[in-house]
Amino acid sequence: PAARLAPENAAALPTWLGSCSDAYAAWDRQGGLSLLLSRDGTEYLLTAHPLADGTLLLLSPQGAFRTDVLAATSQVLRQPLGDLASLSQHLAAGLDVGEDPGLWEDSAAITRHIYRISRILCNLADLERLRSGQYTPRMEPLDLLPFLERLLQECAGVCAEAGRTLDYQLPAASVTLYADGVLIQRAFLNLLSNALKYGDPSRPIVVRFQLLPHAVLIQMRNHCAEANATLLQDAFHRLQNRGVLPDPRWGLGLGLPLAEAVAKLHGGTAAVEQDPSGAVTVTLSFSCRRELHAGTVKMPPFDYTGGMRMSLLELCESLPTRCFADHAL
Numbered sequence: 001p002a003a004r005l006a007p008e009n010a011a012a013l014p015t016w017l018g019s020c021s022d023a024y025a026a027w028d029r030q031g032g033l034s035l036l037l038s039r040d041g042t043e044y045l046l047t048a049h050p051l052a053d054g055t056l057l058l059l060s061p062q063g064a065f066r067t068d069v070l071a072a073t074s075q076v077l078r079q080p081l082g083d084l085a086s087l088s089q090h091l092a093a094g095l096d097v098g099e100d101p102g103l104w105e106d107s108a109a110i111t112r113h114i115y116r117i118s119r120i121l122c123n124l125a126d127l128e129r130l131r132s133g134q135y136t137p138r139m140e141p142l143d144l145l146p147f148l149e150r151l152l153q154e155c156a157g158v159c160a161e162a163g164r165t166l167d168y169q170l171p172a173a174s175v176t177l178y179a180d181g182v183l184i185q186r187a188f189l190n191l192l193s194n195a196l197k198y199g200d201p202s203r204p205i206v207v208r209f210q211l212l213p214h215a216v217l218i219q220m221r222n223h224c225a226e227a228n229a230t231l232l233q234d235a236f237h238r239l240q241n242r243g244v245l246p247d248p249r250w251g252l253g254l255g256l257p258l259a260e261a262v263a264k265l266h267g268g269t270a271a272v273e274q275d276p277s278g279a280v281t282v283t284l285s286f287s288c289r290r291e292l293h294a295g296t297v298k299m300p301p302f303d304y305t306g307g308m309r310m311s312l313l314e315l316c317e318s319l320p321t322r323c324f325a326d327h328a329l
Contacts (some may be wrong), residue, residue, distance in 0.1 A: 005040070020037055022215040033271055068120060116316050118305075118308065122305075127258045135265070137180035142184075142218065153165070193255055195220055200224065211310075219281055223277070224280050
């Protein structure tokens, strides 16, 4: 059964990998690599292992991914949750921190939980739409360098508030992507959320970029304890392969699949590398070929956050409660 799935030879591997080829080419072969590959209408988890005289590639079929009922439920719940958030903000505006600091702490905790529920609902709804092809992106020319500079400056400030260091180096030159900027931000922030959650707090989160002839690679690297690194490596299929009751420490496992779906929509993919030192590198690739998106309808702007600050919404699982007090950020 595997014969029909294999590439004809090593020379055919880049074509066989398709949108995963750029992320595979960037692999440093210091440890294992995991990414998602579609073959003959079936999605597989591809794991690559370096050998002394070659590379071992293993394909594992992914289980059925059915979140349509949850997606519909999340759409219905967005409105009452948005009303609850507005009411909470109105009440917080009347608090006097000088009178009772404990009320500020309680208000910040309530706000954080509202952000957490909102993020789950947004991810459930949009992941299903992205995977089923029902999400219509707002594609437009995106000058990458100023876009990344604004995003990374804000993320560095949020990380600093959480006591973490974000070490980034912007690309030396800019390139224009034909992309949905909001989706790319969401994908990046989901990677950063995982890095904050699983990474060693004493070591920096490192972000680097590679500009290839036909693609842009965004790479995020951090060091994890062994157990956390395994959890992160399994994040592609955690939503399918779990018991009835999820472990609340690690969320639903929506972040990395959503980031991969965003990259796939832009002609790329997501890949996870883990080396023996415990360092985990997650790579997102985005195609620079505009013709891949030529038939995409350009939509008017849509604020999926409901007025919430995007960085706080996407990082709410990983940030301390104090970040959600009005005076903190």
